[in-house]
Amino acid sequence: MSADALIHDKVERRSLRDESWSEACRERWIASEKAGCDQGEQVLRYWVRKHWQGFLRARWIEHMQGSRFWVELDRDEFGLLQRRELEHARALLDEIIEKIRCGAENLDILLWSLTTKPPVDHKTVKELLALININAHRLRCSFCDDESPGCPAV
Numbered sequence: 001m002s003a004d005a006l007i008h009d010k011v012e013r014r015s016l017r018d019e020s021w022s023e024a025c026r027e028r029w030i031a032s033e034k035a036g037c038d039q040g041e042q043v044l045r046y047w048v049r050k051h052w053q054g055f056l057r058a059r060w061i062e063h064m065q066g067s068r069f070w071v072e073l074d075r076d077e078f079g080l081l082q083r084r085e086l087e088h089a090r091a092l093l094d095e096i097i098e099k100i101r102c103g104a105e106n107l108d109i110l111l112w113s114l115t116t117k118p119p120v121d122h123k124t125v126k127e128l129l130a131l132i133n134i135n136a137h138r139l140r141c142s143f144c145d146d147e148s149p150g151c152p153a154v
Contacts, residue, residue, distance in 0.1 A: 016072045020055055024048065054103065061101055064132070080131070089124050092117075096128055106134055 024047040031039040062068040066079030086093055099109055106129050113125040 011066070011069050013069045013071060014059075016056070016059055016070050019059070020052065023051070023055060027051075057103070058101065061097060065097075086128075089128060092121060092124055093128055096125065096132070100132065100134060 024044045027047040028039060028043040031043045059068070059070050060073060063070045063073045064077055064079070064081045066082045069078055081093060081097070096109055099112065104112070109125065109129060113122055117125065
C-alpha cells in the first residue's frame with residue numbers, strides 16, 4: 001500500500017509550490033494592470049517578502065488540522081491536531097491555533113498564557129507549542145528552489 005493510500009480520498013491534495021507561484025503571479029498581474037505595464041519580478045519578490053510567511057503558516061495549519069494535504073509538508077504531521085489524545089485541550093488548542101494564524105510566535109503565546117490563563121493551563125500550552133513546533137516549520141520551507149523554472153530569486 002502506498003503512503004498516499006493512507007490519506008482519505010476526499011482530502012484535497014495541493015502543492016505549496018504551485019499555489020504560492022499562482023498567488024505571486026496574481027499579485028504581478030494586478031500590479032501590472034494598475035500600472036498599465038508589466039511590473040516584472042520586483043512584484044514577485046514583493047509578494048514573497050510580504051506574504052510568503054503568512055501563506056505558508058495558513059497552509060501548514062490546514063495540513064496539521066487535516067483539512068487539506070500539502071504535498072511538500074511532512075506527511076506524518078497531516079491531521080496531527082485532530083488526534084484523540086488532544087481532546088482534553090481542544091478549546092485551548094483552538095485558541096492557540098487562532099493566535100498562530102494571526103502571526104503569534106511561541107513567546108507571544110507563552111506570554112498570553114501567563115497573563116490570561118490559570119496556572120493549570122500553562123503546562124498544557126507549553127506541550128501544545130512543542131507539538132505544533134512553529135520555529136521548525138518556518139525554517140523547513142522556502143518559496144522556491146533552484147529546480148523551479150521562473151521562480152524569482154529572493
